[in-house]
Amino acid sequence: MAERVLAGYLREKGLKQSSKRDKVLDVFLKTRDHLSTEDLHGLVKQNDPSIGYTTVYRTLKLLAQCGLAFEVDFQDGVVRYEHSLNRRTHHHMVCTSCGDSVEFFASELDNVQRRIGKEFHFQPSRHTFQILGTCEACFKKNQSAT
């Protein structure tokens, strides 16, 4: 299914299929995490050590372009990706202390996007929303440290 999307995109753009790209996609889809290029490269290497960082990097860009992957930014200077297969639109709350994250849904945000777009005559395409804070474990740790 996702393979079809990628194959179609490659054909449309005059690009070629390759077994390495397929492997990267395959490993990527098996995760449920938010992976940096380096993270994914680490996983891919376990499967096929001959696949280099650059290929993973470029494949992730392709996947983002054909809609199979989304970039997520946890404000820590590293680009992460998550796949969109069978995933509802969601957002993240990130612990600024340990980096852990949870996902949540907030349907109000679509309404906000629509309302503000109309008000300022923008064509909104997407939004980013993220809550930053401290998770329960880190909060307790900080308290006991005092």
Added chain:
Amino acid sequence: MAERVLAGYLREKGLKQSSKRDKVLDVFLKTRDHLSTEDLHGLVKQNDPSIGYTTVYRTLKLLAQCGLAFEVDFQDGVVRYEHSLNRRTHHHMVCTSCGDSVEFFASELDNVQRRIGKEFHFQPSRHTFQILGTCEACFKKNQSAT
């Protein structure tokens, strides 16, 4: 007023005041934009060419620490700052084509932050929200280009 905040913070931390830091703050407060370190350094240099990039960089960090400046991330790989003096909490809608931005208010977001924090036992400290899309001018330009 803002000078007091900075002075108090410096004293509390055992740091010293300096005329250069004062100048950076002064120029920063006169803007209403979202400035990168480089942007602000450009403005500061007009006022005092002897002030280097590093000082602006470090002063912005200080201002962020004492609450006078906020970091904003327009997803383009550059950190920007805006000052918080006499400013209500607001958000940005950014045109991904020309980089132009508008500010808006959306009170729903505080409720979302509170609700999700409670649900997942987080101590939320802040959130980021941003709408990305195409502004009216760029939208028209794209249409006529077709």
Added chain:
DNA sequence: TTATCTGCAAAGCATTTGCAGCACA
């Protein structure tokens, strides 16, 4: 055969930092 892929190493680029001399307290 020919354009596209790949891995490597190197380049880019914004952000940080080490250090020697300067300035505030």
Added chain:
DNA sequence: TGTGCTGCAAATGCTTTGCAGATAA
């Protein structure tokens, strides 16, 4: 006098790209 402040230049760390050999079509 003694910290902390500054500017410069260099280091960092992630992202991106040039290139030569490998591969899909």
